[in-house]
Amino acid sequence: MRAPASDLPIRFDAVTVRSGAVVMLDRMTLQIEAGAPTVLIGPNGSGKTTFLRTAMGLIAPSEGRVTWGGAENAPPLRRAFVFQRPAMLRRSAQGNLRYALAAAQIPRARHENRVGELLALVGLDGLGRRPARRLSGGEQQRLALARALARDPAVLFLDEPTASLDPAATKAIEDIIRTVAASGIKVVMSTHDLGEARRLAGDIVLLHRGRMVERAPTAAFLTAPRTAEARAFVAGELLV
Amino acid sequence: MHSDASALELILTGDPALYAIVRLSLLVSLSAVALSAIIGIPFGAFVALVRFRGREGVIVLLNTLMGLPPVVVGLAVYLALSRSGPLGSLGLLFTPTAMVIAQTILVTPIIAALARQAIEDLWHEYRDELTAMNVGPAGRVATLIWESRFSLVVTLLAGFGRAAAEVGAIIIVGGNINGYTRTMTTAIALETSKGNLPLALGLGAVLIAIVIAVNALVWVARRTGESFAC
């Protein structure tokens, strides 16, 4: 039924991902452990989205291996993903949640309660019956988050979850992420916003042109970056 | 049907022959659409979602078959169902069943081709989410068919329009038998060939009114459905 073993640690072994002739990830080797959120930063095209998708299992490496808890090809039973532009099913908010619960093979008897809990968690209580496609951008992002959490994941991936949101909506999402992380779920996310990385991350990973340039606990990364690229990035200079 | 009466008189007096013809037209065309949907929607979903060798060729073929000439289909089905043909022992020639078969052959490619397009478009929209939610192949097909239900309804209407309008296939395989295989379109063809043009035109107006009514019904159903898009 539901895989008891955790997907952590997620280990990349010299992973290269190519799309046609373009190298998206270049011989990446790193390991994601349980604990505080890991946040990826880096300029556009640095490979953040590709990394997240590969770590989720949506993309197969062209070279190298990805393992989840030591297993290759582990199905995403306890992983969940929030896409940058989430697609809402043509049904109500609670319909979307019920769909996700069913897809995660949660027993139907528990659906009613879970839907209520999830809506409350993401601050959408009262909007359960509204057609999901009629929610605002921020509300849809929160619903996508609730949908992902419906899977009862051990690892939650988010791809720039606040990129298209205003400050109020951004704060709402960040608060939820903080709550989720505190409940023991491993959060792996990417962001454009250095401030957001500072606010949420346990450790920060800087990507540039498909390679991992630097990785460090948040405070260390921000106050004493070791590589030139990291220093430039923290200083607010453009990395191209 | 009395040739001297106008179509309006036949409607108002509740002429049984006219109502029998209308009933048969609806029965044949709606049955053909239903059968075509049962065959065409799953097939279209399959082609949309499964990468198999020759897929591009199948898509081109489906789109081409949308334009099958009805008379050619009628002739082929006639030869197949004739007593001297391969399926003659079924005794289906000159029956409403033969008409349903011919129209199903005409309509299935339309529904399959349009369903494929609708589902493939939705697959692009939902592919990431469904993969991330670990939804299996059967679940994907069911989900996408449900999500594309409004487009699919329009597809069914296109199929119904094609079926209700055609005369070439059903007049050959049905034989336009009075009281048995005569439909609106074959009756119009007959009255025209008899020179009874006013009656033919009147029947034509009735046929158009019926098709409008079916479309209107579906539009109402669609609007109600959309407002409850749950």
Added chain:
Amino acid sequence: MLRRVLLMMFAAVLLAAPARAQDKFIVVASTTSTQDSGLFGYLLPLFKQKTGIEVRVVAQGTGQALDTARRGDADVVFVHAKSAEEKFLSEGFGVKRYPVMYNDFVLIGPQNDPVGVRGKDILAALRTIKQKAAPFVSRGDRSGTHIAELKLWRDAGIDIAAEKGPWYREIGQGMGAALNMASASDAYVLSDRGTWLSFRNRGVLAIVVEGDKRLFNQYGVMLVNPAEHPNVKADLGQQFIDWLIAPDGQKAIAGYKINGQQLFYPNADDPNA
């Protein structure tokens, strides 16, 4: 929801079909001109009332009707082209030919008869039409009417296949369509009287030649040979034939009138028909 409704309707069709199969019925291949005359609408209910047998008429051109019978898709064939019928018999597809009735052909043309053929002599009329290249519509569809028309050209000493010109228009369709075209183009056309009497789109057309013995149109009925096609309902089919040639059927045929005018003359007792 819509799909459920559709499935229910389909189920209704399926259920309806076997119910019909319990009725006694035969398929009769006949001609469009006979159907267009309205004779079947009048005769068949009388036959059904007497015997309980439903007659399903598939109306095509004579050639096509005989071919339908050759394929075994009809039980009885009822057409008006003696030579074609006898050929059908000689090929072994029919059991026996029974004469039933006759009607006549009439030459139809513009009321003002531009080339002056009005009268009683059909051969003279045809010669004049060809000579003056007057527009003439031919059915061109191997129907009984078409075969009769071709014979008349031959009897008039004209090889129409070789001597036709743009004035001769072969349309390959039924009598109603031919009359429609003649009406639309002020042309001459050979028609059976029955179709003409029921035809509504006359325009300027009228009868210009009638009464010539050569315009006589004999109808014959045959049972399709069950030895060739075992599915033929020989018993029911023969009941239909027997009724047509018996006094009951013959009287009914004579009783069919359009605008008070009798269309068909029963002659089942004529050995030469």
